[in-house]
Amino acid sequence: MLSATMVAISVILMTLVAFITVYTSLSTTVDRDLDDRADSLLQKTMDPLFVARLGDEVQQFRNYNPDTRVTISPPGWTVSVGDPIIFRSLKKGQEENGATTSIETVGRERVLVKSNEYGARVVLAREMTSTQQIVSSLAVVLIAISALGVLVAIGVGMIIANAGLRPLARLQRAVEYVTRTDKLKPIEVSGHDELALLTHSFNDMMEALQRSRTRQTQLVADAGHELKTPLTSMRTNIELLMMVNRSDSPASIPPEEREALERDVLAQMEELSTLVGDLVDLAREDAPQQMDMDEDMAEVMDTSLERVQRRRPDVHFDAQIIPWIVRGDGFALGRAMLNLMDNAAKWSPAEGTVRIRMTQVDERTVGITIADEGPGIPPEDRERVFERFYRSAESRSMPGSGLGLAIVRQVIERHGGSIVADEAPSGGALMRVTLPGHPWEETSGAADPHETPAPPPEDGAQRRKAFAERWLKRKSD
Incomplete structure (x- = not known):
């Protein structure tokens, strides 16, 4: 409807402009032709021979212009020769080169009155019936074209609207189908x-x-x-x-x-x-979780290590940890590291050693390895151990739910890292973790003035205590 309305308005305006233009053009052509003929007759009134044969000249003019009536009054005459034509006075006419011209429409005729400075006057009246018929026919044609254009606009608008809205209709049907069938x-x-x-x-x-x-x-x-x-x-x-x-x-x-x-x-x-x-x-x-905090992995690793040492005092932990900043969720990272250390401690024998190494791989990557001295993971199970609830035949006799490593991989991948299972030099299991981030020193001189500055790395006990308090608070929540 909007496109049809706009097209209808445009067509109607164009029709009116075309009608007015054609009507004005035809009227101007008639007026110019009458003016030219009146000029010619006025000039002839200055010829005595023309005046002497005025009746014949008027008749001859009628023969050549059957659609035009004429009456002529030579200079000094008080009477006119020709057809009786009703016209207005020349007081409101236009003056040009000593001649006064007046033109108007009287009934169905276009009447032109023109006189010169010597008192001669010519009146011409042309029948406008044929011109009006042409204008009327043009009006009918333009109206028909306008109506056809509006109908075509409505049809094209409906076709375009249906074609454009067909995907939306499919989308609506799909939503209704999902709502109705839950598929x-x-x-x-x-x-x-x-x-x-x-x-x-x-x-x-x-x-x-x-x-x-x-x-x-x-x-x-x-x-x-x-x-x-x-x-x-x-x-x-x-x-x-x-x-x-x-x-x-x-x-x-x-x-x-x-x-x-x-x-x-x-x-x-x-x-x-x-x-x-x-x-x-x-x-x-x-x-979905917030991942907009800068967390020091040294704090995460230290806190997780302290907790697992309390659980397995009979296992020795050899850890080498470096400061490293990871943007993400410190609580989730701590839970993942604790699960890895717990898993290594669980499979290590009494008086065994769990080796934890944290090294910088490149400017934006840190590597973490956790190796135990247990029986290790068979090569065919090293990928499946990260699946939910998967437990190998050797681990079914041990306590556990089969979710620990699945949670670890989910946390690591959510932080943009990766984890793979491998074999340690001692024959036990080796977990390799990579995490993106940057060294702690990069933030020491370019910190945001609106943020609380990070504590220095030598204050490790205080950092671990604060991190443990946040850990326990979130765990209780």
Whole structure:
């Protein structure tokens, strides 16, 4: 409707302009022709022979101009010879070269009155019926063309609108289909215009939603499967303890077996607690998080190392750590480093050594390696150990949920780094981590004046204490 309205306005304006132009042009042509003939007749009135034969001259003029009436009054005459023509006085006429001209429309005739300085006067009246018919025909044609143009504009506008809105209609149907069926089916893309780009973006959004839904479904399925085993075992042990504790129960078990059952229940409760915590950490990593803080990896590594040393005092930790700034989430990085160190300590034998090395690879990359002296990871399992809930045959007898390394890889990749599993020189497992960032010294002289300056690297105890306080606060949250 908008395009049709604009075209209609344009066509109507063009029609009016064309009509006025043609009408004015025709009228001007008639007026000029009458003026030329009146000039010729006025000049002839100065010829005595012309005046003597005035009646014949008027008749001859009529013969050559049948559509024009004429009346002539020579100089000094008070009467006119020719046709009776009604006209106005010459007081309002235009004067040029001593001649006065007046022109007007009377009825269906165009009347021109012209007199010269000697008193001669010529009046011409031309029938305008043919001219008006031409103008009327032109008006009809222009109106028809205008109407046709408006109809064509409406049709073309509808075609263009339908063609332009067809992708939006498909998009709307796709949204309704997803709402109705809950199936994320992509939309067919045609063309390369803005609507095609919009369709591509919508398909990308549905693909991301599908991946998110798949991860959610897999997480729920895997979590249910992993929770079922400890719950079933714990339920069996609790039912056995309840049956033994009944006053009317004839069954009894030795104290040492009872204590073993209680320890088993507590271990299973701890396993469930660890699994639930890992699931919460995994869900937290799946959610969008802020990545706009500069974190010192030395603090992260020191704090994680102190925690794992308290858990495994029988394992020796050989660590070489350098200051390094990583932009991201310090709590998530600490959780990832702690998981790696815990995993190395878990597989190391008593009095074994876990070697931690942190070295600068280049100006914008740091490398972290954590090696243990355990049995190592078979080559065929080194990629799968980072999958959720995956546990090799050797590790199924050990406590754990199979989520630790999956959380580690998710954290590392979210910070723009990478992690691979390899074999340590001692035969144990070796985890290689790379993270982007820059050395701590680069920020010491170019800090933002609005930010709190970072503490000096020699104040390590204070840095570790502050980082541990933030760690515990976020862990409790």
